Each structure stands twice: as C-alpha cells, then as structure tokens.
Amino acid sequence: MTDKQVLRNFVNGEYVDPVDGRYADLIDPCTGEAFAQAPISGPADIDAAMKAAAKAFETWRDVTPGERQKALLKFADAVEARAAELVDAEVRNTGKPRQLTADEELPPAVDELRFFAGAARLLEGRSAGEYMAGHTSYVRREPIGVCAQVTPWNYPLMMAIWKIAPALAAGNTVVLKPSDTTPLSTLMLAEIAAEFLPPGVFNVVCGDRDTGRALVAHPIPQFVSVTGSTRAGMQVAQAAAPDLKRTHLELGGKAPVVVFEDADIAATAEAIAVGGYFNAGQDCTAACRVLAHASIYDDLVAALTEQARNTKTGLPDEDVLYGPLNNANQLARVSGFVDRLPDHANVHTGGSRVGDRGYFYAPTVVSGVRQQDEIVQNEVFGPVITVQRFTDEDEAVRCANGVEYGLSASVWTRDHGRAMRMTRRLDFGCVWVNTHIPFVSEMPHGGFKHSGYGKDLSIYSLEEYTRIKHVMHAFGE
Numbered sequence: 001m002t003d004k005q006v007l008r009n010f011v012n013g014e015y016v017d018p019v020d021g022r023y024a025d026l027i028d029p030c031t032g033e034a035f036a037q038a039p040i041s042g043p044a045d046i047d048a049a050m051k052a053a054a055k056a057f058e059t060w061r062d063v064t065p066g067e068r069q070k071a072l073l074k075f076a077d078a079v080e081a082r083a084a085e086l087v088d089a090e091v092r093n094t095g096k097p098r099q100l101t102a103d104e105e106l107p108p109a110v111d112e113l114r115f116f117a118g119a120a121r122l123l124e125g126r127s128a129g130e131y132m133a134g135h136t137s138y139v140r141r142e143p144i145g146v147c148a149q150v151t152p153w154n155y156p157l158m159m160a161i162w163k164i165a166p167a168l169a170a171g172n173t174v175v176l177k178p179s180d181t182t183p184l185s186t187l188m189l190a191e192i193a194a195e196f197l198p199p200g201v202f203n204v205v206c207g208d209r210d211t212g213r214a215l216v217a218h219p220i221p222q223f224v225s226v227t228g229s230t231r232a233g234m235q236v237a238q239a240a241a242p243d244l245k246r247t248h249l250e251l252g253g254k255a256p257v258v259v260f261e262d263a264d265i266a267a268t269a270e271a272i273a274v275g276g277y278f279n280a281g282q283d284c285t286a287a288c289r290v291l292a293h294a295s296i297y298d299d300l301v302a303a304l305t306e307q308a309r310n311t312k313t314g315l316p317d318e319d320v321l322y323g324p325l326n327n328a329n330q331l332a333r334v335s336g337f338v339d340r341l342p343d344h345a346n347v348h349t350g351g352s353r354v355g356d357r358g359y360f361y362a363p364t365v366v367s368g369v370r371q372q373d374e375i376v377q378n379e380v381f382g383p384v385i386t387v388q389r390f391t392d393e394d395e396a397v398r399c400a401n402g403v404e405y406g407l408s409a410s411v412w413t414r415d416h417g418r419a420m421r422m423t424r425r426l427d428f429g430c431v432w433v434n435t436h437i438p439f440v441s442e443m444p445h446g447g448f449k450h451s452g453y454g455k456d457l458s459i460y461s462l463e464e465y466t467r468i469k470h471v472m473h474a475f476g477e
Helices: 043-060 065-081 083-094 098-104 106-119 156-169 184-193 209-217 230-243 265-281 297-309 328-339 393-401 416-425 458-464
Strands: 009-011 014-016 023-028 033-039 129-132 135-143 146-150 173-177 202-204 223-227 246-250 256-259 289-293 346-349 364-367 384-390 408-412 430-433 466-474
Touching (some): 009 184, 043 146, 043 173, 065 156, 065 184, 083 098, 083 106, 083 156, 106 156, 106 458, 156 173, 156 458, 173 209, 184 202, 256 265, 265 297, 265 384, 289 393, 297 364, 328 384, 384 393, 408 416, 458 466
Parallel strands (some): 146 173, 173 202, 256 408, 289 384, 408 430
Antiparallel strands (some): 023 033, 135 466, 346 364
16 A cells, blocks of 8 residues: 555546556656646557547537537636646646746646637637639638547646646547656646536546557557657657658757847846746746857846856745756766766856755756857756856858747847848747746747647647638539
C-alpha cells in the first residue's frame, strides 16, 4: 500500500483506473521526492477514451454555436471560481511561485476560454454565389471530429486550455494526454468541465511517451495537436502520416532579442531578465538569445549581469521570480549546456545548480558566444541568457535568422523605420517591438521552420479545428 495520492484517468465524464493497473511516481521538483502516482495508460485505455469521444462527437457536433458558447462560458466561470484549487494543483506539480501563477497564468486561461466561447459564433466563409450557370455554391465550415492532443510540462494548465478551448468551441471532442510529469491541473480541468459538457466530450488519459504514441497512432482521431520539443513534433508527424491525420505542431524556440544602440539599456535589460527567467526559462518564447549592437555590448552585458544577480529562485511561497526546473533530466540538460561551453564564452554569473535538494538552477548570463556554438543553436529551456555582438542590421538579421527555429523574436529600438524593417525581415511567427513575451487571446501564436506549424490562440486557431466543405445546388427546372 502507499500513502501517495493516486490519480486516475478521466474518461466519458468520470474517473477511471488504468486497465493494466500501471502507475508512475510524480516527483516534486522542489524536493526531488515522489508525492503522487499517475496512470501509465496503455492501448486499452486509449481505445476506451477514443470511443467515448467518437460517440460524444455524434451529438456535440450538432450543438449550436450559441449552446457551445454557453457551456464554455459556464466552464470559464467555474475555472475562475476554483482558481485557488487549480493554482494549488499547478504549484504542487511544478513548483512554480504561487502568487505569480495566480496572477499571470490563471487570468489568461479564463480569458482564453471566454474568447473561444464567443469565437464559436463568429466563424465565417465565402458568401453563396453562382459560379456556374444554373448552380449555386456555398461553403460549410464543419468540426473535424475527435482531436488527439498532447500538452507539455512547462505550462500544464494554460497549454491544456490553449488546446481544448478552440477544439470544443468548433464542435470537436478531445482526448488529451498531459505530460507524464504534470497531470494534476489537467485532470482537475476535466472534472470541472464535466459539469457543463456532455460525457466523452473532454477526456484525459495520463501516461508516458508510449501512451502518446498510441494516442497519435489510434485510427479514430482525425486531428493531432502537440506542443513539445522539435524532436517530439517530428515523431508525431511521422506517426500521423500513415493515416494522413492533420497535425498542428507548436514546437521549440530560440528567440533572438535584437538590441540596437538607441535602446534604453537599463529598461531593456530588466525586461529581458523577466522574459528570459520567467518560469525558469522553460518557455519556447523565452528571451534567451540576446544580440547586442557592438557599441552597447559591454554595457548591456553588465546590465544583464546585474539583473541576473538580483533575480531570485526558490520555493513556491517565497518572494521569487521562478521556481525549479521541472525534472532531473531537465536539470542535467541545462547544466550540460553550461558545462560544455567553449573557451571563448564567459559566464558572468550563475552557471550552477542552487542547493542540493530539488532542481533549482541559478539565473545565468553567458557572453562571448558565437553563432555556431551549441548554446546559440539549440534550445536550452532553462534560466540561461546568452549575449553575442553585431555591427549592423544585416548582420543582426543573419544571426537572428541563423537557427533552425522560427517561433518568436523581439527588436529593441526607438527608430520606427528600423523596427518596421526588422519585423519584416525576421523569420519568426511572432515579433515583438520593445517588449518580449506578452500574449493576447485575439492574436495568433505559432512558428515557422523547426518551430512547427499551425496557430494557437485567435480565430486562426479556431479555424484550424474546422474542415471546409463545398456544397453545390443545381437550380433545376
């Protein structure tokens, strides 16, 4: 017997045990100790969830947009009412700062649910018309069917909302697998949603990579949406190919932060530190790769170093900007990047684990890096900011675009013309000017190149969860 909390899958409107009775420990990243057990779902669990979602789709697809809106608005109200419980679950599972999670993650999640509730009634298409004599054509926008979704461990609650809100608003049903290390808040979301959604509309199955593979390979879903690493996205695309499933992949990033000589160095450094260290840098849009004009390079490195030294990491109820890295493997990964730095790189502060309990890592600034260095080319996903030098706009663009990723970037300048030129030339799905990392529900998020394809948030995301049908009527006699 165990005194650890034992989690269960949520399928067809109720909690259920995994068929094979297999479980894995959930580890508290603040202590490195197990605190709960979550199911490792197998093919039978996936099959049951998919069949429940398929049955629910038969009726959910015919629910009017107005009725779907009402259900999602009630769901949003309930999430807001139970915010403290959801924050507790998120903090318990991730070690994030409690107040920051309550202030910065719960309100956007509620807003996103409400946005998609309204957007459900705003899908548009071409007007009907006679494009052939004696015939009228029009376009129907229809839900796709059952959607298989996989969410990451960096923002478990928020990423679940990003996935389910547009899918449900468009009339689809969902089987979602949260990360194997962070399922708590997602299961709670499913429990809350069950009060307002018919059984089988939103299902959650826990598990490992094999569970995810089974989810993607199952014949029922027609759409697969994954947020994760580039490697995971490639594997998903391959697994979905035999059935020609549509895929939406939001993958890694290596955001360039291009700082020109006319930027306010102190204010820019402060904003970069927040954008780079928030959530321990475990954000695919993190401000992790600073490109500084040669004339301000030294001053910016000094300002970033001061910001890092004043940035705190620690336990959830302490006054800190960020908590631990998510797991032991991630701690080893981040440490490895810094340990393998070439001789020409300089670590100004940080570069080491904090304490000997849990997975805390110090805010780190590394200068002197070169374009082809491993730490510049690959995603660290930790509280590490690198700084490299450029001399003009062309070099800045070459360095910024000279990675495999294309998710987000930012430009820091007071020159409006320069900002316009740079935002046009930067090969990234989102480009900020004189800010970094804010999102709004109304604007799309998604990348280019190895950062994947498809959009989260906005009406563009809702459209992704629909299919287009041409209908033609002959006038007759």
